[in-house]
Amino acid sequence: MKLLHTMLRVGDLDRSIKFYTEVLGMRLLRRHDYPEGKFTLAFVGYQDESEGAVIELTWNWGVDSYEMGNAFGHIALAVPDAYRACDEIRARGGKVVREAGPMKHGTTVIAFVEDPDGYKIELIQHG
Numbered sequence: 001m002k003l004l005h006t007m008l009r010v011g012d013l014d015r016s017i018k019f020y021t022e023v024l025g026m027r028l029l030r031r032h033d034y035p036e037g038k039f040t041l042a043f044v045g046y047q048d049e050s051e052g053a054v055i056e057l058t059w060n061w062g063v064d065s066y067e068m069g070n071a072f073g074h075i076a077l078a079v080p081d082a083y084r085a086c087d088e089i090r091a092r093g094g095k096v097v098r099e100a101g102p103m104k105h106g107t108t109v110i111a112f113v114e115d116p117d118g119y120k121i122e123l124i125q126h127g
């Protein structure tokens with residue numbers, strides 16, 4: 001088996017694509033409308049789908065928000081320097097909700113950013 005994607009339902013597809021590409025530096029890999037189902041899928045990531053897992057942004061036409069609940073945790077990204085990544089993301093208009101630093105009860109340096117719908121993106125300092 002192989003990890004292919006994580007699907008997130010979003011309330012404004014262009015807003016989300018702008019965030020994942022311009023703030024987090026991902027590429028828009030493909031986008032496709034499904035008029036019979038009244039939804040659009042957009043895949044974003046740092047690699048082609050054949051090379052690595054991506055995020056599938058799902059927009060249900062006419063639905064602009066979702067109950068976020070408290071079960072979903074986060075999607076994690078590896079960064080060389082979490083402190084610097086937070087500064088760069090903030091400078092690009094991103095929302096840092098947990099500043100970089102060692103995780104509670106551990107030593108891994110992490111930070112959290114929120115996407116436009118409120119999904120958490122974890123930055124993990126690697127290397």
Ligand SMILES: C[C@@H](O)C(=O)SC[C@H](NC(=O)CC[C@H](N)C(=O)O)C(=O)NCC(=O)O
Nearest residue numbers: 073076098102103104105106108110122124
């Ligand atoms: C290692 C890295 O991938 C993590 O996600 S650890 C982050 C850490 N997670 C938890 O504490 C999980 C238990 C928690 N009760 C929950 O349900 O989320 C975390 O979120 N730490 C917070 C911090 O500010 O360090």
Ligand code: NI
Nearest residue numbers: 074075076122
């Ligand atoms: Ni994590």
